[in-house]
Amino acid sequence: MWDMLSWLPENVSTYGGEIDSLFYIIYYITGVAFLLVAGAMIAFVIMYRHREGRRAKYLHGNTIIEITWTIVTALIFIVLAFMSQPLWGRIKQEVPPTDLQVRVTAKQFNWEIVYPGPDGKFDTADDLQIDNELHVPVNRAVHVFLASKDVIHSFFLPQLRLKQDAVPGRVIQAWFQATKTGKYEIPCAELCGFGHSGMLGHLTVHSPEEYSKWIKEQWPSR
């Protein structure tokens, strides 16, 4: 309850744990910084409250202290930046190879999800479009090709720590790998019109067996 990060939704993606760890590190650093600053402020206000016959110190600054705190804060921020960069690179730039691909095309106010079918290729006869239902197997990387037919939307998988805008006029690639079976919500996270609130799909993460079953149901002829 009082631990802010205990409010995080359960993480079920491979890189989600790393995001959460970074979240925790920043949480602790900023938490300590806040306590120090707030503590100092309260202490000073009490210690140096006005009392008859006591004069304030005549002091304009202290170069050594000022240089020290500038360097220390700069170092902390630089360290944080260098801790963030590799993870960002892993999530955004080093997409792991996979044969599982889907197209997600947003439009006011649905997610159109197109599966390439058993041939693994888009724009062939066995493509299948299912609105707002994304089915994937557990423990396999999935590539998502995001596009939009009208305005900007944002594809958000809270439990998978994935969020990516879908922009009309371009195709943006995202990926995730789920680590736990179950059904999760896919809200839209970017204002897209009056139906933005309630624009909602579902992600179903199947076990390998269930996933084969689902494939058979969708493409019975193969």
Add this chain to the structure above:
Amino acid sequence: MMSESAGVQAAHAAHAHHEELGFLRTYVFSTDHKMIGRQFLFLGLLMLVVGGLLAMMMRWQLGWPETPVPGMSWAPEPYMFEGIIPPQTYNMLFTMHATIMIFFAVMPIMIGCFGNFLIPLMIGARDMAFPFLNMLSFWTGAVAGVVMLAGFFVPGGHAASGWTAYAPLSASAIYTGVDWGQNLWNISLIIIGASSLMGSINYITTIINLRARGMTWFRLPLVIWSLFITAILLLLALPVLTAALAMLLADRMLGTHFFLPAGGGEPLLWQHLFWYFGHPEVYVLVLPAMGVTSDVLSTFSRKPIFGYRAMAMSMISIGFLSWIVWGHHMFLSGMNPALGTAFMMSTMVIAVPSAIKTFNWLGTLWGGSIRLTTPMLNGLAFVSIFVIGGLSGVFMASTPVDIFIHDTYFIVAHFHYVVAGIVFGLFAAVTYWFPKMFGRMMNETLGKIHFVLTFIFFNLTFFPMHFLGVAGHMRRIWNPLQYEFLQPLQGMNQFISVSAFLLGLSQILFLVNLCWSLFAGKKAEVNPWHANTLEWAAPSPPPHGNWGEHLPVVHHGPYEYSVPGVEEDYLPQTTPHALPVTAGH
């Protein structure tokens, strides 16, 4: 330069004496910087109330979705259905809430009012460099306000694409159903941009040219430094916004396709232009409050500001760095991820000067003789609130963490701690300079009660929003109950709403204090706070032309409090006195 400007000012003074101005020229079309400052204050306060009421309606909907807002059953369809807020109206509410708060409440008060009122008085001038332009700036702003409010009454309703107006949603009426509402929104912001531009040119010229004899750059009060940098940022940022708004309007009305991909346009271009303006804009909002806080903290600690030069330099470096961080609003926009890394780095760098300012404020308190007056309490609150807002920004600057918290209530919490936290700077400024502005004191007891309630309910309203954001609660959604994973958070949403209502109600105390003190407050002395800066050498309120026969002459910096060898614990900038040599500066 000094002698020249003194010449200009003497001409001003001669001019000021013989004219008896009528009611219209004194109160309505005034060119006196003090009257224009007061006009901006009242305009801003009025709009603050409007913006606040819109927020209350949003909080009702979020706490008790799709139930009638009490007292609103009169509102006509299709805005409301027997008091129930439909989604389109909700989108309109947060769009207009933010637009009004930013452009018509915080900017008019912090920049329009205090910039106008304080700059000539604190640098020892008789008025602004261009008094007529100054009047024009106010009335242009008032026209923009009327155009903005008119948007509520046109068919299709007011703009509903967020204050950020992301294209293509904002670029064509087919996506929102909003037609003239969004057009008027654009037009109004173009007009207010012109108003701010006139103001900023005036501020910059005045500060450069009309400083009194002896008022060197490093003897300027920090609030003047903050307004100077703010004016420069506005001067450079507004043309970009205006150009973007004109392009958007052309897309909407003339059939161009700057931002519409169907005709080869680029939606991300809008975001780049908007945030290129938008990030400097957040510093435009917060810098004056930082300046006010510096002055208030020093005065009521009875101690020189700690690290004056570092304070000025950190504002200058914020002024430069704020141009290269805009991409941190676009990490997930589809922009190249390598750019995301670059913008993360620059954002981490800009956090440093903000941290320096905080440490210097603490240093100012250390060893002081602190008087907890109403302005001081609000100044201290501004610091603590700003610290929280600054620290929550670090989470978002970290690109991987931002993937999760972007567009959630974590952001809403963050920007309210920085942007809405400015109201503490605002309350500090109003309560501190009210005696100079209106010649009467505000009521301290009422001021303190108002402060305590506001501080408590502000935190109870906005702090829990971090928790919602961590739980994944998206921003700009009309009804959280539409999502299974958000349903368990409803209790928290109701708690926030109740706190917000109490926060809103507490503001009545401020308005009561303000109105009562205007007419019945104790008459103010010339220098009731025993402060050093020049405005406290002029009568309360200062007459037209400010200084009588002779312009003030400045002998030393603005923060010489508790100087050894001086009997009083303050040493006005106008009092000649040899300063002891100290370590440090």
